[in-house]
Amino acid sequence: MDGPRICKKCLLREMAEADREQIQSYIDAIKMRDRVDPSCYEQRLALCKQCEKLFAGTCQSCGCYVEIRALLKNGRCPNRVWERSICR
Numbered sequence: 001m002d003g004p005r006i007c008k009k010c011l012l013r014e015m016a017e018a019d020r021e022q023i024q025s026y027i028d029a030i031k032m033r034d035r036v037d038p039s040c041y042e043q044r045l046a047l048c049k050q051c052e053k054l055f056a057g058t059c060q061s062c063g064c065y066v067e068i069r070a071l072l073k074n075g076r077c078p079n080r081v082w083e084r085s086i087c088r
Contacts (some may be wrong), residue, residue, distance in 0.1 A: 011045060011067055012057035019057065023067050035071050042085030044070035047081050 012023040036044070048054050049067040058065050061078040069075040078083065 002023055010057065011031055011049065012065060013067060023057070023065060026065070026068050027071060030068070030071060036075075038085060041071050044075075044077075044082050045086055046078075047084065049078070051081055053079060 012019040035041070045066065048070060051059075052062040054066065057065055057067065059063070059069070059078065062069075069077075070082075
């Protein structure tokens, strides 16, 4: 097999070191007042990991990095999956 494998159902933080560093730099730039609490964030990411639209850390419905959108208080799932979550 040529080249690195891409984990289709992985978040960026679970992939290569460079991906983790990139996503972390974006996350670090988000002000605390604009973030959901950590349990809500992890709940949203768990729902994303089950979604058929997740591909290598990216939502195929909207093109976002799910780890960024899931952290934002005003972030919304384009497929309304997060509506099943207790946090919004």
